[in-house]
Amino acid sequence: MTYQNILSELKEQILYVTINREQKLNALNKETLNELADVIAFASSADEVRGVLLTGAGEKAFVAGADISEFSDYTGVQGEELARIGQERVFDAIERCPKPFVAAINGFALGGGLELAMACHIRVASDTSKLGLPEVSLGLIPGYGGTQRLTQLVGKGRAIELIATADMIPATQAEKIGLVNHVVPQAELIAKAEELLNKIKLRAPLAIAAAIKAVNSALAFDENGFETEIKEFGKCFNTLDFKEGTSAFLEKRKPTFSGK
Known part of the structure; x- marks a missing residue:
């Protein structure tokens, strides 16, 4: 499959996947989700892949959310289908992948972007990153597993507070509550993610x-x-x-x- 919205490169058994819509702050549209589903399936089955480093293009955003223009006129049935297909093909597929996914959060991780990071097995964030689930500001709730994974990571009380207030929190606070594993300077972000994956590569x-x-x-x-x-x-x-x-x-x- 030829990708238009993501970059994919295999180097020394690490698959580097970059969501490449920098002008749109790497927002998730249907095509991007389709391409992610394909690359996740490849990573799961390819023996030469020992781990995946997932990040966004540029320094402003990991993924700043979903592309709202694509579903602004959806009915309830269409909305449910959107969430179900996205969860099964991308977010749940990452979580269940036998190869570890490390999210290198290089900026805004909001809405579907934070949900994507939470589906990964390990999260490393730059010290300039901001994270949040602002869906209630649009009259929605997180639909790609966000209510479930946020609760698992930070607990019920903090999850409801973050979702109900729609607040963005800095990376340092995200680390404090267990939402991310590590916070490092932006210039060291990819190196830290690689360090973790290179350790994992040494194991069975x-x-x-x-x-x-x-x-x-x-x-x-x-x-x-x-x-x-x-x-x-x-x-x-x-x-x-x-x-x-x-x-x-x-x-x-x-x-x-x-x-x-």
Whole structure:
């Protein structure tokens, strides 16, 4: 697929994905969501991808929200379909991806942009970033999993406050309440995201995938997270990576994992 709204480049097993609509503050329109769905599917299935670094073009915005002009005249049925398709193909797909997604938040992360960042497994923000869910200002609520993931990350009280006030908060406050993992100067943002992914690349890929699945199951209403963990733990024993990891430990050398 040829992309018009995102840039995608694979370097040293890290897939760099940049939402490239800088003049529109990288707002999410239908085509951008379609392209994201495609690149997420590629990352999930490609053995050569060990992690994904997701960011926005320029220094003003990660993603400043959804493209409101596309749905301003929607009916309730159309609105529900918009949320359902977007959640399934993009936001839930990122969360369930067996490869870790690191969001490098380089500016405004608002509405659908913050929802996109929250779907990622790890979030790093520049110290100039501002984050928020302003949907109630438009007579809406977050529709791409924002009410759920924000509550999981910061708790019910803070989630309702942020959503109901529609306030933007600075990156330093976002870090304090657990909304982002790290805050760094803008010039160091990509390097910090790469540092995290390069550490993860040294670990066993199948074990990383199992860990993501088990952690996700802790928050799934229809799963027993402990049971998922037990099963995923057991499956790891059948991998070559387990044999390599334990052999390397006993032989006092660094392991070389194959992802098998």
